[in-house]
Amino acid sequence: MFSEKHKAAGVAYPQGFKAAGVRAGIKKSGNLDVALIYTEKVAVVAGVFTQNQVAAAPVHVSKVVVGTGLAHAVVANAGCANACTGEQGLHDAEKMAEIAAQELNCRADDVIVASTGVIGVNLDMAKMEAGIKNAVKELSKDGSVNAGNAIITTDTYSKACATELEIGGKEVRLGAIAKGSGMIMPNMATMLCFITTDVDIDQKLLQEALSEITEISFNMLTVDGDTSTNDMVVVLANGAAGNVKITEKNADYVKFYAALKEMCIELAKRIAADGEGATKFITINVHGAKNFADAKKVGMAVANSLLVKTSLFGEDSNWGRVICAVGYSGVKINPDKVTIKYGGIPVYANGIGVKFNAEDMKKILSAKDIIIDIELENGAANATIWTCDTSFLYIKINADYTT
Amino acid sequence: MFSEKHKAAGVAYPQGFKAAGVRAGIKKSGNLDVALIYTEKVAVVAGVFTQNQVAAAPVHVSKVVVGTGLAHAVVANAGCANACTGEQGLHDAEKMAEIAAQELNCRADDVIVASTGVIGVNLDMAKMEAGIKNAVKELSKDGSVNAGNAIITTDTYSKACATELEIGGKEVRLGAIAKGSGMIMPNMATMLCFITTDVDIDQKLLQEALSEITEISFNMLTVDGDTSTNDMVVVLANGAAGNVKITEKNADYVKFYAALKEMCIELAKRIAADGEGATKFITINVHGAKNFADAKKVGMAVANSLLVKTSLFGEDSNWGRVICAVGYSGVKINPDKVTIKYGGIPVYANGIGVKFNAEDMKKILSAKDIIIDIELENGAANATIWTCDTSFLYIKINADYTT
Numbered sequence: 180m181f182s183e184k185h186k187a188a189g190v191a192y193p194q195g196f197k198a199a200g201v202r203a204g205i206k207k208s209g210n211l212d213v214a215l216i217y218t219e220k221v222a223v224v225a226g227v228f229t230q231n232q233v234a235a236a237p238v239h240v241s242k243v244v245v246g247t248g249l250a251h252a253v254v255a256n257a258g259c260a261n262a263c264t265g266e267q268g269l270h271d272a273e274k275m276a277e278i279a280a281q282e283l284n285c286r287a288d289d290v291i292v293a294s295t296g297v298i299g300v301n302l303d304m305a306k307m308e309a310g311i312k313n314a315v316k317e318l319s320k321d322g323s324v325n326a327g328n329a330i331i332t333t334d335t336y337s338k339a340c341a342t343e344l345e346i347g348g349k350e351v352r353l354g355a356i357a358k359g360s361g362m363i364m365p366n367m368a369t370m371l372c373f374i375t376t377d378v379d380i381d382q383k384l385l386q387e388a389l390s391e392i393t394e395i396s397f398n399m400l401t402v403d404g405d406t407s408t409n410d411m412v413v414v415l416a417n418g419a420a421g422n423v424k425i426t427e428k429n430a431d432y433v434k435f436y437a438a439l440k441e442m443c444i445e446l447a448k449r450i451a452a453d454g455e456g457a458t459k460f461i462t463i464n465v466h467g468a469k470n471f472a473d474a475k476k477v478g479m480a481v482a483n484s485l486l487v488k489t490s491l492f493g494e495d496s497n498w499g500r501v502i503c504a505v506g507y508s509g510v511k512i513n514p515d516k517v518t519i520k521y522g523g524i525p526v527y528a529n530g531i532g533v534k535f536n537a538e539d540m541k542k543i544l545s546a547k548d549i550i551i552d553i554e555l556e557n558g559a560a561n562a563t564i565w566t567c568d569t570s571f572l573y574i575k576i577n578a579d580y581t582t
Numbered sequence: 583m584f585s586e587k588h589k590a591a592g593v594a595y596p597q598g599f600k601a602a603g604v605r606a607g608i609k610k611s612g613n614l615d616v617a618l619i620y621t622e623k624v625a626v627v628a629g630v631f632t633q634n635q636v637a638a639a640p641v642h643v644s645k646v647v648v649g650t651g652l653a654h655a656v657v658a659n660a661g662c663a664n665a666c667t668g669e670q671g672l673h674d675a676e677k678m679a680e681i682a683a684q685e686l687n688c689r690a691d692d693v694i695v696a697s698t699g700v701i702g703v704n705l706d707m708a709k710m711e712a713g714i715k716n717a718v719k720e721l722s723k724d725g726s727v728n729a730g731n732a733i734i735t736t737d738t739y740s741k742a743c744a745t746e747l748e749i750g751g752k753e754v755r756l757g758a759i760a761k762g763s764g765m766i767m768p769n770m771a772t773m774l775c776f777i778t779t780d781v782d783i784d785q786k787l788l789q790e791a792l793s794e795i796t797e798i799s800f801n802m803l804t805v806d807g808d809t810s811t812n813d814m815v816v817v818l819a820n821g822a823a824g825n826v827k828i829t830e831k832n833a834d835y836v837k838f839y840a841a842l843k844e845m846c847i848e849l850a851k852r853i854a855a856d857g858e859g860a861t862k863f864i865t866i867n868v869h870g871a872k873n874f875a876d877a878k879k880v881g882m883a884v885a886n887s888l889l890v891k892t893s894l895f896g897e898d899s900n901w902g903r904v905i906c907a908v909g910y911s912g913v914k915i916n917p918d919k920v921t922i923k924y925g926g927i928p929v930y931a932n933g934i935g936v937k938f939n940a941e942d943m944k945k946i947l948s949a950k951d952i953i954i955d956i957e958l959e960n961g962a963a964n965a966t967i968w969t970c971d972t973s974f975l976y977i978k979i980n981a982d983y984t985t
Contacts, residue, residue, distance in 0.1 A: 233909030265934040298902025299935035493981025499701025506636030531668040532702040578896025
């Protein structure tokens with residue numbers, strides 16, 4: 180498990196970063212709902228965004244910011260997605276950046292904007308303006324917890340990470356806040372995740388690293404198979420660590436890449452574990468596929484099977500639903516060669532069920548973390564998918580979300 | 583709506599057909615669980631089967647029967663799927679046919695076999711043998727209701743239909759029993775559906791008609807996105823009506839085709855309406871797609887979105903989830919050209935929400951039947967998908983199915 184030591188410092192853990200989270204009245208609950216992350220020195224920025232063709236206004240605006248390669252701040256709100264809001268929505272997203280830029284004395288096109296919440300509702304810009312101004316006043320090294328809480332919706336807790344590594348004698352730090360919960364099935368990027376680091380790195384290398392890592396972290400996660408309109412993962416690197424700037428794929432790059440990868444995988448797992456209504460964290464390891472794409476396809480078919488997810492909620496060893504999903508995944512398999520294990524215990528092999536000890540299985544299925552291994556014997560490629568079960572609470576949360 | 587007049591006669595409505603449903607002790611509940619359909623005169627047979635690569639033993643056996651082109655009987659059980667049961671499973675499925683054939687004095691390779699229920703459990707063949715023998719004794723013109731009840735699992739009621747048409751001065755009858763409920767997302771065929779008719783028709787034409795009609799009836803239906811291991815639709819035509827045999831695509835063929843199509847669509851709708859835990863029957867009409875495949879893809883993305891299905895359970899007009907699913911469906915669309923209507927009321931157009939009267943919407947959403955129209959403005963192709971909402975009861979049913 181990832182170190183929890185600097186978790187509270189979060190996105191303000193790297194040098195030169197501050198954060199804040201305030202109440203602006205966007206969430207009906209009155210909870211924290213506007214987050215701000217600021218770097219004193221302008222940072223290089225990398226981002227990956229939802230591939231949903233119905234992308235929210237802030238996604239369009241932030242893509243332009245990432246395109247410039249530089250960012251000074253991130254301003255985000257929960258409670259309203261600013262998606263399907265037309266021209267007004269685009270204008271409002273740009274205005275969010277402008278208000279922040281004016282208060283922070285930076286360029287508006289250096290401000291990443293993000294929103295999450297209900298689709299089809301316009302932002303209350305009077306509230307947003309007051310919220311952003313207030314957040315600027317609140318910026319501090321202790322502000323990450325509030326910032327993290329200000330971006331969550333139905334999440335039961337804010338996902339935060341912080342870590343450090345040594346590069347060329349200098350301490351390099353990374354921090355992150357993320358939210359997930361529902362409408363989670365990544366395609367290129369998912370949910371909101373803001374990562375800060377004081378590493379000095381070339382922007383193109385940072386983008387390349389983030390794009391690659393997203394494929395094996397956030398894109399291996401599913402809660403409910405729905406790819407959201409608002410998702411983004413953004414990394415700001417301000418160079419304050421003072422390391423020799425990473426401009427090629429040298430040993431320093433490899434070290435930083437490993438740390439960023441570890442953090443993204445950790446966040447992806449936490450988002451799966453805190454999926455809407457989740458009572459179980461499910462890891463699905465697919466082995467022996469012809470290639471990675473096949474392995475992922477099989478794993479995602481199982482992870483998105485409502486029948487598999489409800490059986491795990493019921494702590495029921497219904498492996499028939501797992502092999503059924505493998506069978507319709509679209510990947511060519513030989514059912515007689517497939518082996519399925521629950522928590523290391525074989526339940527299916529050679530085309531039929533394998534007898535197992537009921538007491539042992541009960542222990543496996545009553546745990547919070549459940550691992551399902553699927554061996555295809557088709558090749559040498561593997562993939563790991565993270566997901567959760569589907570419970571009564573998922574239905575309750577989503578049966579009355581807007582009303 | 584389809585006529586309910588001869589519903590109880592069901593598969594025994596056409597001339598020369600009899601049916602029975604008996605208790606064999608395969609279902610834990612002790613309910614009816616072995617069904618038998620018999621035609622005095624051997625019938626031509628057509629069938630479509632699950633495309634799941636993990637197909638159950640009876641699917642393999644029945645494919646061979648359909649391959650011969652002739653059938654004399656259908657024997658089916660609920661409570662045990664005889665799937666993932668290896669060599670023993672195949673042997674048991676063949677044995678079901680042999681027992682029936684011996685009792686009915688027909689060829690074993692003229693007996694269609696089908697099973698539905700829990701995966702990975704072997705059939706109790708002593709119980710099956712007694713059940714089949716008992717069913718043969720019970721065969722009658724009044725046996726369809728019992729046969730229908732003997733093939734249901736978590737269905738709340740048995741789906742049955744019967745109708746007649748006139749072909750060349752002769753009355754031609756059709757009857758059907760079907761079961762659906764969970765693990766329902768057709769691919770080529772779905773669930774169990776047995777259709778009988780006394781029409782005299784060439785086997786190849788019957789197969790062609792069934793394959794075509796399946797694409798626009800059963801294959802347009804989803805309950806939970808899971809394609810089962812056991813599904814089949816089988817039509818037996820015994821020629822007892824005495825019509826001039828249909829051997830080409832003439833006016834008689836067109837008439838029969840229309841009646842078969844109407845019946846299959848009606849059964850598909852009923853299966854959707856009685857999806858596991860369903861409180862709503864949802865019709866999703868996709869208009870203006872480039873081609874049928876695109877229209878179906880968009881409709882299936884919406885119909886399989888757990889977020890859409892739970893919002894409809896909650897009677898919540900959360901159209902944001904519908905446009906979100908359209909956006910990730912994989913079909914190229916322009917979000918600004920899409921229009922979405924709930925019960926005829928526009929809720930989304932020109933990239934933004936459309937204001938609607940809350941009282942009118944409440945009426946639409948509180949009804950049992952809800953129609954969602956999605957206009958893509960991409961072309962002239964349409965598709966209609968039938969599904970249901972996802973409720974607490976779905977979770978309850980599926981959290982403890984095997985235990």
